Amino acid sequence: MLKGVLIDWGGVLTTSLADSIAGWITEDRIDATHYKDVMRELILHAYEGGDGESVIHALERGEISAPDFERDLAARLVTLDGVPPVAEGLLARMFVGFQPVEEMNEMLRLARTAGIRTCLVSNSWANDYPRHTWDGLFDEIVISGEVGMRKPEARIFHHALGLVGLPPEECVFVDDIEANITAARAIGLVGIHHRDAPATIGELEGLFGLSLRS
Template sequence: MLGDRWLTIGFVTVRGLITDWGGVLTTPLKEAITAWIEVDDIDAEVYKLVMKEWVSQAYAGDGVNPIHGLEDGSLSPAEFEFLLAERLRTRTGTPVPADGLLTRMFHAFEPVEPMYDALRRAKGAGVRTCLLSNSWGNTYPRELFTELFDAVVISSEVRLRKPDPAIFHHALELIGLPPEECAFVDDIEHNVRAAEELGITGVHYVDSVSTVARLEGLLGIPLG
């Protein structure tokens, strides 16, 4: 246990760690998408236009669109694949197969081992850990969940999605800590800001080295 090694910021002790999955515990989304575009011969400019439209809608107020639906479980992965494939084309102008599209998109995801190691060390030292992930129909390494996390929140399973405050409150309730005693790691800055508005310490993930160093400072324990 941490004992007197808990780090206190002002009058608050940070003793909870909540983290995103894709792009934090995996290689960056951009790298996975780039690999998929090459393998499936996707017209990259068409994909970028569709994603710019959908992502903007998904994070604009209460806007509902395919990304929003996929993440909160109101749209099935198969339905999302159909809608996305309908908008895409290959570089030669042919249709993109919908079946298995999400699996192909994220096939190049690889684990970021320094982040996994940091989670194991944090949990082993008594830090309450929680996965908080907006799911895109991903195949998660569930066999590792017990050793990594005290709680798991996957958006499509709880019918909530980041940056909705309700999903953060749900994660906090599961690990039994108030927001001011927790840190949250995400590669999407919008989600980090949403957590900070609730009193959670936000950590915008850019790379594992800087993130692990930041978490060591917040938790007051070695994680590397």
């Protein structure tokens, strides 16, 4: 019997990362092709098991500061004017387009009302999370940079499960990154690969046997 939901934030409870990044690329006049090449290498290494550690591993665990990461990333990128973008505030500009997806937030409120334990499990890029809007959403909150662990490391899932007091087989994990879903399933969680709110909510309704829409 399922009793809990572990869920990602960016791109799941918010509008898509791709849309926010696209807006930033236009606003900061970033060379989009070069950006995609740089980020493909960094993300594949961070999430698909590349050898050694990277700046993304360090940022997500809170081992380096946002300004240090911004300087590193800015130095790798180039604008259409042929110079690196301004490093200061780069992360805030990248994520400024995030908007809450109210259907997903309402789903969590209804789930908690029904007695389902809920836990945010988010990899932080020094995000300024809108915690003031989270009343009624989560029993527990796990932010990677605050706990020194990151997805897809198994230990962050075990940490979250310990907080909600449930074994993995009694919890669903929702994320928009396939590597994180694979890691969660490997320790016994039921994984849902989020693509859009209606599909994810429908899957959760089927798993829990509950209506999770207003």
